[in-house]
Amino acid sequence: MDGIVQLQRQLVDYTASLFHEGFLDDQFNQLQQLQDESNPDFVVEVVTLFFEDAERLLNELTKALGQPSIDFKRLDTHVHQLKGSSSSIGAQRVQGVCISFRNSCEEQNVEGCLKNLQQVKHEYSLVKSKLETLFRMEQQILAAGGSVSSVTTEVHHVCQRYTRSLGPYSLQNANLPNKLLRFSSTSTGHASALRTHLVGMVNFFQISKMSPGQHSKVVTLSKQILMHSNCMS
Amino acid sequence: MGMAAESQFHVLAVDDSLIDRKLIERLLRTSSYQVTTVDSGSKALEFLGLRENDESNPSTPSVSPNNHQEVEVNLVITDYCMPGMTGYDLLKKIKESSSLRNIPVVIMSSENVPSRISRCLEEGAEEFFLKPVRLSDLNKLKPHMKKTKLKDQKQGTAEKLENSEVQQQQPQQAPKSQDPQPESESHSQTTIEQQQQSLQQANNNKRKTMEQGLSPETDRTRPRYSGIATVV
Numbered sequence: 001m002d003g004i005v006q007l008q009r010q011l012v013d014y015t016a017s018l019f020h021e022g023f024l025d026d027q028f029n030q031l032q033q034l035q036d037e038s039n040p041d042f043v044v045e046v047v048t049l050f051f052e053d054a055e056r057l058l059n060e061l062t063k064a065l066g067q068p069s070i071d072f073k074r075l076d077t078h079v080h081q082l083k084g085s086s087s088s089i090g091a092q093r094v095q096g097v098c099i100s101f102r103n104s105c106e107e108q109n110v111e112g113c114l115k116n117l118q119q120v121k122h123e124y125s126l127v128k129s130k131l132e133t134l135f136r137m138e139q140q141i142l143a144a145g146g147s148v149s150s151v152t153t154e155v156h157h158v159c160q161r162y163t164r165s166l167g168p169y170s171l172q173n174a175n176l177p178n179k180l181l182r183f184s185s186t187s188t189g190h191a192s193a194l195r196t197h198l199v200g201m202v203n204f205f206q207i208s209k210m211s212p213g214q215h216s217k218v219v220t221l222s223k224q225i226l227m228h229s230n231c232m233s
Numbered sequence: 234m235g236m237a238a239e240s241q242f243h244v245l246a247v248d249d250s251l252i253d254r255k256l257i258e259r260l261l262r263t264s265s266y267q268v269t270t271v272d273s274g275s276k277a278l279e280f281l282g283l284r285e286n287d288e289s290n291p292s293t294p295s296v297s298p299n300n301h302q303e304v305e306v307n308l309v310i311t312d313y314c315m316p317g318m319t320g321y322d323l324l325k326k327i328k329e330s331s332s333l334r335n336i337p338v339v340i341m342s343s344e345n346v347p348s349r350i351s352r353c354l355e356e357g358a359e360e361f362f363l364k365p366v367r368l369s370d371l372n373k374l375k376p377h378m379k380k381t382k383l384k385d386q387k388q389g390t391a392e393k394l395e396n397s398e399v400q401q402q403q404p405q406q407a408p409k410s411q412d413p414q415p416e417s418e419s420h421s422q423t424t425i426e427q428q429q430q431s432l433q434q435a436n437n438n439k440r441k442t443m444e445q446g447l448s449p450e451t452d453r454t455r456p457r458y459s460g461i462a463t464v465v
Contacts, residue, residue, distance in 0.1 A: 027365050034259050034368075042259060049252045080314070084343045085252045088365045 004146035011137045015155045023127050028090030029159045032152045047131055050089045054124055057082045061117055076105040093123045242378045243267040247277045247311035264371045274318030283330055306336055307378040313342035321353060328357040337377035341366055
């Protein structure tokens with residue numbers, strides 16, 4: 001039994017780290033919540049669709065950028081699709097690069113597009129390998145006779161903790177920066193733990209949905225908090 | 234997929250993305266709705282019994298659609314950006330059809346464009362969801378579906394159209410206000426239409442909360458993600 005418990009622990013930590021590092025956002029958590037005994041493979045199915053879709057789109061993008069005369073509209077359509085599907089599964093970093101990519105398309109900036117293509121390929125391969133690792137770990141647990149749903153539940157609680165410390169997150173949450181401040185003042189512990197947690201929180205929410213004003217407030221505030229906590233420790 | 238014996242609600246979901254169709258289907262089933270998914274606006278209209286080269290004049294009163302409405306649809310939820318017929322075009326076609334106009338329509342979009350949102354709401358969409366859509370968003374759907382179920386009873390179920398539309402970004406002016414079809418007023422099902430219209434107006438009045446002041450195409454002005462991975 002110990003072996004299974006350890007595997008489950010590792011999976012929780014691994015998944016949490018993916019949220020912390022911004023590879024995945026809350027949408028992935030939403031997907032996991034939609035999985036149950038009647039749909040036990042839901043997440044794998046959706047993510048597999050994403051892999052297929054992304055690879056197709058990356059090929060199209062590579063081809064389109066290799067043309068003597070570049071069709072930026074077409075390029076933008078593909079990037080838009082990729083942005084959509086990555087957002088649907090919670091592949092936050094991929095989604096983020098797609099946003100810049102669309103800007104480059106709009107500016108008809110070839111250099112920018114080429115760079116963005118490199119970036120998106122890189123981010124895609126990273127998240128792909130991480131998700132494959134995650135699924136492999138799940139398989140190990142299942143093969144050993146353990147359950148993955150308890151893991152999912154615990155991961156969900158990790159996500160809840162983020163949400164609770166910030167309060168319900170919504171697009172209109174102008175209080176987000178204040179909440180971050182309040183959180184930091186009540187939390188105890190080592191500066192680096194705070195830093196990790198803070199980065200995790202900020203990366204966890206869909207940054208791309210923040211308004212520019214909100215976003216810069218959060219970044220400024222995070223810096224303040226980190227400086228403050230550095231002084232304290 | 235025949236008529237449900239219990240009063241289950243049937244949703245028609247329209248999206249050209251396979252992933253998003255799979256997602257919305259799962260979300261809807263989890264919320265105990267019956268679901269049909271199609272990948273285009275024209276297929277949606279076909280399913281609803283309204284063919285594009287329909288002979289029947291849409292402005293003829295009480296036209297029954299060609300033999301195809303054995304399956305009752307209580308709500309249409311559609312993506313905005315689709316090749317060919319957009320979600321907005323589909324919305325318009327539904328609202329222009331005497332047989333379909335009472336079906337509530339919800340629009341989904343991955344892009345937060347205030348003018349787009351208000352255009353859809355003005356055209357008669359009940360809600361506008363930002364993608365990715367969540368389970369909690371679907372909680373807003375029931376009241377709209379119940380409205381159509383009760384349409385025969387001519388009563389105003391209209392008390393609570395959930396006005397949590399504060400979540401949706403609205404522009405300070407409506408750049409393109411499209412006039413509602415004048416012919417709609419001459420039809421007999423006025424009760425529901427009047428309610429919907431007055432609700433729309435009520436919504437219009439409530440939609441003034443615009444703290445954010447987002448410019449259209451907000452996507453383009455957002456900072457790159459890689460620039461914001463917070464100080465580590």
